[in-house]
Amino acid sequence: MTENSAALPLENFIQAVQSQLDKAQSAMAMKARNLNLPLTFAIKDITLDLRAHVEFARNEIRIRPAGATDAQASLFHLVFAAITRPMIEENATALADDPNERQITDLQDDSLTEENRRQLEWIGVRTVDKLKELNAKGGVSAIGRVTGLPVERLRQALERASAPAVEHVLPMSRGLGDDPAQRRLLRVIGHNLIGDGPAGKAAPRVTLAGQAVAVVKATERELLLAPQAHQWAGELSVVHGDGLAATLSFDLSPFAPAAEGEA
Known part of the structure; x- marks a missing residue:
């Protein structure tokens, strides 16, 4: 293993230690709760001295473990202290809870x-x-x-x-209202699908194959469209009032309902 491949980000090392401590804590909890065995000890704080070389690359601190005879390594003194859930929630910076939210x-x-x-x-x-x-x-x-x-x-x-972003165009089987003979819908999935208008958020202007298509419902991440029978393939264009636009070509013609007059 080369020196570069042996180096790892400092946070990865801390997270690996934390993960193993979590496993030890879970094992103790299982012993006390499920096996009806006495909990003879608990770990509160752990002190760890790590001898390693420090590298700084691309705004990231990396450490490379030192060998037994390496006298030039730095010494890290790490203390892992026990904290409670309220302490984590109060002090930790919340990450995105929504898996669909863009990083x-x-x-x-x-x-x-x-x-x-x-x-x-x-x-x-x-x-x-x-x-x-x-x-x-x-x-x-x-x-x-x-x-x-x-x-x-x-x-x-x-x-x-x-700017709007279109990721997927999918067919929907349900129609408009209770009449099954009415046109079926297209579901557009993406981000920023509604823009800012004079009175707040406004539905975008949508065209399919160069022709306007009715927008039944519009949210930030989903549009429901009511296309004509001939509008189930081509280029979809979603345009905000300020001119920002997104396009995506698709072909769902096998799902298109029969045009009026066809058997």
Whole structure:
């Protein structure tokens, strides 16, 4: 194993130790609760001295364990103290609970470099929604001052983060109302599917194969469309009032209902 492959991020080491301590705690809980055996001891605090070489690469601290005869290594003195659930909830920075929420790392474009995204994560901005929330509160300049990121680059990232994104187009079997003969719906899944209008959030303008299509329902992450029989294939375009747009080509013609007059 080479030196570079042996080095690992410091947080990975801490999380690995924490994971093994959690397993030990779970085993003790099982012993006390399920086996009706006495709990003879409990672990409160653990002190660990780690001899390792410290490396700094791409804004990340990495450690490489030292050999037995390596006198040039640094010494890490780590203390793992027991904490309670309320302490975790009070002090830990909450991550995104919604698995569909986009992370800052998902902004794979030239507006933010990998280093820029890491700088945002350092101040707790881990999701696109959090970045948009801070922008709505006028916090872009403050973010720039804290992280050193150019404000213009942040504004470009926000513009791209606010643009609609279409990920999937799926058929729906249920029709409009109770009449099964009515047109079936298309379900569009994505992000930022409704934009900002003069009176607040507004449904986007949607076209299929260059022709307008009725929007039955619109939310940030889903559109329900009522296409005509000939609009089940082609290019879907979702356009906000400010001109931001997303397109996706699809072909669901096998699911299209029969046109009027056809058997």
